[in-house]
Amino acid sequence: MGLMNREYRKYIEEEIAGKSLDKSQKPEDIKGRLFGFVVFAVLVFSVLLGRLWFMQVMQGESYQKQADSNRRRIIPIDAPRGYIYDRNHKVLVSNRPGLAISVMPTIAQVNKGVIDRLAVLTGMTTKEINDKLSATNADPLKPRVIKRDVDKKIVAYISEHQADFPGVDLTVETIREYPLGNLSAHVVGYLGEISNDELKAKKSDGYDMGDVVGKTGVEKAYEWALRGTKGSQQVEVNAAGRPLRVLKNITPNPGHDLILTIDIGIQEAAEKALANGIAEAKAGRFKKANAGAVVVMDPTNGEVVALASYPTYDPNLFLGGISSKNWETLTNPSSGYPLNDRAIMAAYPSGSTFKVITGIGALADGLTTASRTINCTGTWTGFGAEWAKSCWLKSGHGNVDFISAVAQSCDSYFYQLGYEFEKKGGERLQYWARVFGIGKQTGIDLPSEATGRVPDKKWKKEFNKDFPEYQTWVPGDTVNMAIGQGDLLLTPLQLAMDYSAVANGGTIYKPHTVRSVVNSDGKVVYDNKPVVTQKLPVSQEAIATMKEGLKQVVANGTAAGLFSGFPMPVAGKTGTAEVQGKDDFAWFAGYAPADNPKYVAVCVIEQGGHGGSAAGPVVRSVLAKALNVQEQGMVKAEDASR
């Protein structure tokens, strides 16, 4: 650069000594230039202050809000769900505390490795976790629950290694507990995370993604009562999402408790007897017997005392979210669909149990009387000899009046009644089926109830719309329907409701499983009073006649011997429904004591064979338990009727 020559040094020395007139070497306009510096500096400071005034004074409140939403997090606190008790206040479902892992998506996704570590720890795949975190239908700035009811070891690990898990929180929530295991699983139902559709429908009720709701049973039907009101905790969090202190606390209101109409003792007996009955049928000639249902009702008010469905399932599997493997096992076709409550969701052909409806209808319509006799030769030839139909007793019942026709389940007698219904016209038999509530839901307080089916002209045409040759209703259809064969379908609950109406003298009550809803102070907030759906439009005499017939079934009819040794008279009816391609479905519907009915019990066993031999003993066991009758195991009974 050549700046270090001697001349330069000399010049510097002169300046230091103050000898040079260096001041004159400044540019002429130096004052102006330095004034330019001042102007520039003032401009800079003005711009900055202007910007600050705009941000801090004019827009300050909006930034203030953003700062608050940065640091405040509202953590919802789930309300403890209400307990569920049986009619005697025995606990069926309670709660226990459980820990859930929730993750703040924005934080965990930014910090590498957090999700991988969580995957290793929880045994989930990173994809499963990421799917939960990136679900688009929830607020991206809210934490998501990725696993519930987590093992204590995992919880301990996360608490000890908080630094490795930014954005990961552990929250306490209440988990359902079933002190009696899977008893009454179908009535109680199970819980699960709210689905997208449910969320859409219930958003206005304060539900959020990840909430746990009742999916079946009374857990679903009484969700409104059980859930309670969520509380919340407003906490201050740091940038890593870790809560530092509580700013505000709103305690949750616990859900209401349910008092069921179920008597857990009778329920247990029903479930055991049903399982035994199916096992017995299987051990005998009916290898395909694998499913069934039992309904026990109080005929005086519509209360369901027991409701069993086989096969059953363990509601514990649903705690903390059911694994996909377990779900697959429970819904696989080979599983026998244990989640389905066959007592209300399955519509079965009724077999001869329907003769009660045919009979009462015929008496009411004046087609027959208690004393009218018909000669059963084993064959009924009302349509001519070439269209002869046979009674289940090939040798014939001889001369039978109405009561013994019911007692013996004589098909010839009921063929004749069906024939007379057909001649009368106006689909009167269908009318009576509908009067008894078949073809529509009973209105029980449980979800997913089936309606059953009353076949008629219109239905047949519609049902066979691709098969024109089967579209016409023929008289034989009515005749078949009269003995309970053919296309009529009903649920075990509908049958129990109908037999209750017979037992109580003609009143159809709406069945229900919850007696009352009680708040945490023990006050009843909702009471299920008996609701009359229908007063049967029949005379007391007609019902009394039918009741006598049902009593005779047990005394000396198709179920003779079934209740031998039982300390009180029992009334009932066997049924054996023929199903194409399958073994017969066994039915028994009855009530006891016959003269002052306290309990109605209905049992169906799919492909279990004859009603009196397969389903009858189950009903006997259940009625014995309900009425405190000491029994030595299940009876064996013979029945060849249908």
Added chain:
Amino acid sequence: MIDFQKISRYVDFPLIASVIGLIVYGSMVVYSATAKDVPGDPFFSLNRQLVWVALGIVLAMIVVVLDYNRLRNWIVPLYIAIAAVLLLVMFTGASELGAQRWIDIGAFRFQPSEFAKIIIVITLAGQLSLYKGDLSNPKNTLLAFAHVGLPLFLIYKQPDLGTALCILAITLGIIFAAGIPLRQFMVILFIGMAVVLVVFNFHLLKDYQMKRLIVFLDPDVDPLGSGYNLLQSKIAVGSGMFMGKGFMSGTQTNLRFLPMRSTDFIFAVVGEEFGFAGALALIGLYATMIIRGIRVAALSKNLFGTLLAAGIVSMWVFQILINIGMTTGIMPITGIPLPFISLGGSALMTNLLGVGILLNIYARRFV
């Protein structure tokens, strides 16, 4: 009796007062920003900063004692030394955040590019004072740019875009004060803008530099990525409102939403905790310091002193503008510390050296 009147002829008290004010203010803010960084030792960062303050004051006093004109004897060794150190950083320096900017000496970490700023002020002022203010010949201007070109390039390559731009600002300030014809000055500014356009269009910036610049234009593009820093910084400043949230009470700062809160984004802490009032006070201190610095430039007995003062003032004004500007979202994010406030020893030493030189020129302004 001490005769203050007499002493004040030689000592620029308002300048000293404003600098002390800034250091005290800065210490408070650094403490607030770092108190929770080292568990159990809230003073960890502040203590280190105060060591630098002490060292810087000692260095400034040494500079005051020696006649600043003697610096001109040292401009070549200084220039060679800083170029060598910058080369050394390039090949052996410690890297952090994708850039090689530091040199470790014992327990201390130096950032040579910070010292480069004050050294360029000295060497450039020395060179231009030799031309006796005559920059009407473009050759002299070109020589001045050739002079700064090498260190500028080395710093830009580290990469430290902010400091490189700061050195450009210093250069512009000094040649303006040295009397460059205004038309020439305009041409240079025009060329500068053209260069910026070229840099943009030919992607001469690193990806992260591009990103920061784009984010500056629209921070909402990517609120959790590159825009996060700026967004949090703006929230911090804005939410301070007029009076601020109070010392140690800024939620953005104390809950760590604000990134780089003790260094590049420290102004956001000022804005959040002390509000507009606090920012006004800070800018008031800066204004005092800058005006006194320009006054020193005007009073200097020779051109060298004028140019030194002009360079130092340019350095500060540029840094204040860019730093506060980027924190409030009106300037691109380029990683420039706020003078006397940001945590960082190299910058503090550099700035105190600058103060020392200004006081020196002031004390020796009499012919």
